[in-house]
Amino acid sequence: MNTYDVVVIGGGAAGLSAALVLSRARRTVLVVDAGAPRNAPAAHMHGYLSRDGLPPGELLAAGRDEVKGYGGEIVAGVVTGLSREGHGGFTAVLASGQRVSARRLLVTTGLRDELPDVPGLGDRWARDVLHCPYCHGHEVRDRRLGVLGGTPGAVRYAQIVRQWTHDLVYFTPPGILTGTERAEMTARAIGVVEGAVQELVVEDDRLRGVRMDDGHVVRRDALFVPPRFVPNNDLVVGLGCDVDPDGWITADRTGLTSVPGVWVAGNVVDPRAQVITAAGQGSAAAIALNADLVDDDVRSAVCDHNRPKETP
Numbered sequence: 001m002n003t004y005d006v007v008v009i010g011g012g013a014a015g016l017s018a019a020l021v022l023s024r025a026r027r028t029v030l031v032v033d034a035g036a037p038r039n040a041p042a043a044h045m046h047g048y049l050s051r052d053g054l055p056p057g058e059l060l061a062a063g064r065d066e067v068k069g070y071g072g073e074i075v076a077g078v079v080t081g082l083s084r085e086g087h088g089g090f091t092a093v094l095a096s097g098q099r100v101s102a103r104r105l106l107v108t109t110g111l112r113d114e115l116p117d118v119p120g121l122g123d124r125w126a127r128d129v130l131h132c133p134y135c136h137g138h139e140v141r142d143r144r145l146g147v148l149g150g151t152p153g154a155v156r157y158a159q160i161v162r163q164w165t166h167d168l169v170y171f172t173p174p175g176i177l178t179g180t181e182r183a184e185m186t187a188r189a190i191g192v193v194e195g196a197v198q199e200l201v202v203e204d205d206r207l208r209g210v211r212m213d214d215g216h217v218v219r220r221d222a223l224f225v226p227p228r229f230v231p232n233n234d235l236v237v238g239l240g241c242d243v244d245p246d247g248w249i250t251a252d253r254t255g256l257t258s259v260p261g262v263w264v265a266g267n268v269v270d271p272r273a274q275v276i277t278a279a280g281q282g283s284a285a286a287i288a289l290n291a292d293l294v295d296d297d298v299r300s301a302v303c304d305h306n307r308p309k310e311t312p
């Protein structure tokens, strides 16, 4: 079984960024990647300094080349199990049956966006159904926009989306807006439509509007929807890493979890992380991981140094 200094599970921005720093630090690194980064459905990636507008796949392809250029290894595959070994290391098992051994683990498996159950929403995801105004708000600026409300935080989210257009409608189940929220919406000219959203109206492969349960259609060009973020953290939870009451892994500023030797970075631990943030977290984790390995190397060097020498 191959042993690596670090096995990175997940080869998105967080994982590849970490692998780049670790391979440049002359660590043996394996990245195992299932190849489904969260922003794959989007045609372009925005807000990444110097790479604004790049197709998401191109950033990752360039990252993979950079990692391999320093000797890092990348395999396509799914890690199905992680276990702690007696000597302090770890074993990762891939769906293919392959097993690899690691001194340290970095888990960067991202999150899943769970959308409300409205017919048509999933089909339009990342096209004219959007969630992140910082990623795609500029591309739909000044258009007829909507926000699907009704979930905690949705009113504030609508006020943020308002930054990109003067024509915004907030769709909400009846009777849940507070007086203050309603007044704030009115003050900023955000329309409020109360009722149940029945479906999206799509013509010529474009969103045209939102049909309410009473049949009337509110014309919209794009709809912002806050998804439920579900971390892909079964593997780390299975290792015994602590989670907060909402089920998110708890970690220090470098991404170190409660299990020594196990780090996390990117959306698997932080739903707010953009691509550039995830890459930054991967880099910070890699630097901490290398320092931890150096501590290990010092301990074993001292041990070897102090071992009584055999006399010939």
Ligand SMILES: Cc1cc2nc3c(=O)[nH]c(=O)nc-3n(C[C@H](O)[C@H](O)[C@H](O)COP(=O)(O)OP(=O)(O)OC[C@H]3O[C@@H](n4cnc5c(N)ncnc54)[C@H](O)[C@@H]3O)c2cc1C
Residues within 6 Å of the ligand: 009, 010, 011, 012, 013, 014, 015, 032, 033, 034, 035, 036, 037, 038, 039, 040, 041, 042, 044, 045, 046, 047, 048, 077, 078, 079, 080, 108, 109, 110, 111, 113, 125, 126, 132, 134, 135, 136, 232, 265, 266, 267, 268, 273, 274, 275, 276, 278
């Ligand atoms: C539609 C959409 C558009 C977006 N647009 C932008 C944008 O324009 N700008 C921006 O900054 N952000 C954008 N984002 C956010 C962006 O997707 C995330 O910030 C970013 O993907 C986080 O990187 P990550 O490395 O943490 O996770 P990911 O990029 O999701 O990478 C995780 C990787 O781990 C792999 N993986 C998961 N489980 C396993 C396993 N068990 N074994 C092996 N591999 C595994 C996955 O296949 C994936 O390749 C967008 C998000 C969405 C949903």
